[in-house]
Amino acid sequence: MIVTNAEIKLVKSLKDKKFRDELGLFVVEGEKMVAEVLKSDFRVEKVFRKEEVGAAVMERLSALSSPSPCLALVHRKPALSPSVREGLCLALDSVRDPGNVGTIIRVADWFGIDTLYLSADCADIYNPKVIQSSMGSLFRVRTVSCDIPLICSEFRKAGMEVYGTLLDGENIYRSTLASKGLIVMGNEGAGISAPVRALVSSKLLIPSFEGSGAESLNVAAATAITLSEFRRR
Numbered sequence: 001m002i003v004t005n006a007e008i009k010l011v012k013s014l015k016d017k018k019f020r021d022e023l024g025l026f027v028v029e030g031e032k033m034v035a036e037v038l039k040s041d042f043r044v045e046k047v048f049r050k051e052e053v054g055a056a057v058m059e060r061l062s063a064l065s066s067p068s069p070c071l072a073l074v075h076r077k078p079a080l081s082p083s084v085r086e087g088l089c090l091a092l093d094s095v096r097d098p099g100n101v102g103t104i105i106r107v108a109d110w111f112g113i114d115t116l117y118l119s120a121d122c123a124d125i126y127n128p129k130v131i132q133s134s135m136g137s138l139f140r141v142r143t144v145s146c147d148i149p150l151i152c153s154e155f156r157k158a159g160m161e162v163y164g165t166l167l168d169g170e171n172i173y174r175s176t177l178a179s180k181g182l183i184v185m186g187n188e189g190a191g192i193s194a195p196v197r198a199l200v201s202s203k204l205l206i207p208s209f210e211g212s213g214a215e216s217l218n219v220a221a222a223t224a225i226t227l228s229e230f231r232r233r
Contacts, residue, residue: 001052003061011048011061011073017124020076026126028072029064036136043075063128076126082117082146084158087180088230091117093148093196094187095219098123102133103220104185109137111227116141117182119148148184152199155182162201164192165222169203177230185223 013019014027025045028037038044050058050069058067090113095101101123108116123130125143144151152162161181165172184200186192192200206225208214217225 001048003048003053003057007046008057008060011071012063014073015063015128017127020124020126024076026074026076026131027063027128028074028131029062029070029128030068030132031070033131033136034070034072036139037072037074040139042077042139045073045075047072080142080144082144082151082154084151084154084160085115087114089113089115089117089155089182090223090227091148091151091182091184092119092122093184093192094119094121094190095185096121096123097188097219098127098129099133100188100218100220101125101127102130102135102138104223105130105134105141105143106137107220107224107227109134109141111231113227114142115144117144117146117148117151120145148193149195149199152182152184152196156199156201162199163204163226164197164200164202165206165226166192166197166200166203167205169205171207172204172226172229173207175202175204177233179230179233183226183230185219185226188219 011027014025020026028034034047048061048071061071062068090108092101092104105116125138131138155162161178163181163183165185184192184196206217206222
């Protein structure tokens with residue numbers, strides 16, 4: 001396979017959100033990840049394989065320190081309109097670290113969460129770090145960028161609980177947890193924003209073990225604990 005300089009330049013430009021937005025494309029690297037996207041309903045534009053293009057070209061294409069054996073150029077999906085979903089859903093309120101967002105997508109997939117709502121200032125789901133840390137779960141979990149206070153209001157209007165993890169919440173291990181509703185996780189430093197907090201109908205706290213010196217939990221870890229407790233019931 002002959003790879004042109006224009007193709008290499010295109011692939012490398014997709015490290016920047018500006019070009020991902022303009023071109024409607026993103027890059028997936030790694031054999032497992034490429035296999036996952038090929039099985040999904042994402043439209044794959046082209047796959048570059050080391051045995052077809054050569055090691056030197058793969059090194060130029062790759063954004064990784066150790067280039068992977070294959071890389072795919074993939075079309076982004078059209079933005080979805082926010083709507084209330086049945087079952088248990090998850091919302092991220094200003095979670096800005098790409099590694100956290102990717103890990104949360106993976107955790108959501110593990111616990112069978114159908115839909116993940118993200119505020120506009122969350123890390124871009126097509127950021128290479130989000131894709132890598134999601135380990136393929138991005139291609140299975142339905143992601144919707146939307147106004148989080150608005151979707152919280154819609155869940156409340158539909159008669160469902162909106163849960164939020166807050167320091168003044170009730171111990172999650174003693175709380176009544178429903179099998180459907182919306183769970184909101186907040187920003188890494190500031191937590192859930194005031195407009196969203198005002199719409200939370202059930203405040204939850206993950207208590208620390210007696211004697212712990214840790215000030216807080218990483219948001220991805222807190223999400224995993226929260227979803228595990230909901231699914232345990």
